Amino acid sequence: MRTLIEGYRHFRKTYLKQNQPLFKLLANGQSPQAMVIGCCDSRVEPSLIFSTPPGEIFTLRNIANLVPPYEPDGTYHGTSAAIEFAVKALKVKDIIIMGHSCCGGVKALLDGQQGEFVGPWMQIAAEARTHVLAADESGDHDILQERCEQENIRISLRNLRGYPWVAEAEATGVLGLHGWYFDIEQGRLYTLDHSSLNFIDL
Numbered sequence: 743m744r745t746l747i748e749g750y751r752h753f754r755k756t757y758l759k760q761n762q763p764l765f766k767l768l769a770n771g772q773s774p775q776a777m778v779i780g781c782c783d784s785r786v787e788p789s790l791i792f793s794t795p796p797g798e799i800f801t802l803r804n805i806a807n808l809v810p811p812y813e814p815d816g817t818y819h820g821t822s823a824a825i826e827f828a829v830k831a832l833k834v835k836d837i838i839i840m841g842h843s844c845c846g847g848v849k850a851l852l853d854g855q856q857g858e859f860v861g862p863w864m865q866i867a868a869e870a871r872t873h874v875l876a877a878d879e880s881g882d883h884d885i886l887q888e889r890c891e892q893e894n895i896r897i898s899l900r901n902l903r904g905y906p907w908v909a910e911a912e913a914t915g916v917l918g919l920h921g922w923y924f925d926i927e928q929g930r931l932y933t934l935d936h937s938s939l940n941f942i943d944l
Contacts, residue, residue: 761795764795764796764797765796767797768796768797772797772800772832773797773832774797774798774799774800774832774834775798775834775835775836776798776799776800776834776835776836776837776838777799777800777801777802777824777825777828777832777834777836777837777838778792778799778800778801778802778837778838778840779802779803779804779807779809779821779825779837779838779839779840779898780801780802780803780807780840780842781803781804781805781806781807781840781841781842781845781847782803782804782805783842783844783845783846785842785844785926786840786842786924786926788801788840789801791924791931800824800828800832800834802821802824802825802828804820804821804863805846805847805860805863805864806841806845806846806847806848806851806863806864806867806894807839807840807841807842807894807895807898808821808847808863808864808866808867808894808898809821809825809839809866809898809899809901809902810822810866810901811866811901811904812901812904812905812906822905825837825902825905825908826905826907829905829907829908829911829917830907833916834917835916835917835918836917836918836919836920837902837908837917837918837919837920838920838921838922839895839898839899839902839919839920839921839922840895840922840923840924841891841892841894841895841921841922841923841924842891842923842924842925842926843887843888843891843923843924843925843926843927844887844926844927845887845891845894847860847863847864848864848867848870848887848890848891848894849887850864851864851867851868851870851871851890852871852874852883852886852887852890866897866898866901867890867893867894867897867898869893869897870890870893870894870896870897871890873893874886874889874890874893877889891923892923892934892941895921895922895923895934896921896934896939898921899919899921899934902919903919920933920934921933921934921941922934922944923941930943930944931943931944932944
C-alpha cells in the first residue's frame with residue numbers, strides 16, 4: 743500500500759501537473775478510438791505497451807482475455823456489457839483482443855484445474871484445449887501453452903462476431919476486429935493474419 747500511495751503522490755507532482763489540460767478535457771467525456779480486451783495479468787499493461795495517454799484506449803481486462811458467446815439472458819455479463827458500451831455508445835473504430843504468453847488462465851485450462859469461478863469461466867475456451875491437444879505431436883508443454891493461448895484469441899474473435907451489432911458494424915466497415923498476441927519475455931507483439939489465420943510479427 744505504501745508503494746501505491748507514494749506512486750500516486752509522484753503522479754500528482756509530475757504527470758498530472760504536466761498534463762493538466764488533458765485531464766480537464768477528459769473530465770468532459772471520453773472518445774477512445776480503440777477497445778482492447780486484454781488479460782488481468784499484471785505483466786501485460788496495454789497503455790504501457792502502446793505508449794498511449796489516458797483517454798486513448800477503452801480497456802477491458804478479464805481472466806485470459808476471453809469474449810463469451812452472445813447470451814442476452816438477463817444475467818450478469820460484465821464483458822458483454824463493456825463491448826456493447828464500446829460499440830454502441832463510444833463507437834470505437836477497432837476492437838483488439840490481446841492475448842499473451844505465460845497466461846495463468848490458459849495454463850489452468852490446459853491442466854484441467856478447477857475453481858469456483860476460474861474453471862467455469864475458462865470453459866469458454868474449452869475448444870482451444872481440445873484443438874491443440876488433438877493436433878499435438880511434440881508433448882512439449884510450452885508449445886501447447888502458446889498454441890492454446892493463440893487459439894483462445896481466435897475463439898474470442900469468433901464469439902465477438904456473434905454479437906449482432908458487432909457483426910453489423912464490421913460488415914459496414916465502421917469497426918475493425920483484430921487479434922494480437924504479446925510475448926512477455928521478448929516484448930514482441932504478433933497480429934493474427936486474417937488470410938492465413940497465423941500470427942505474424944508486427
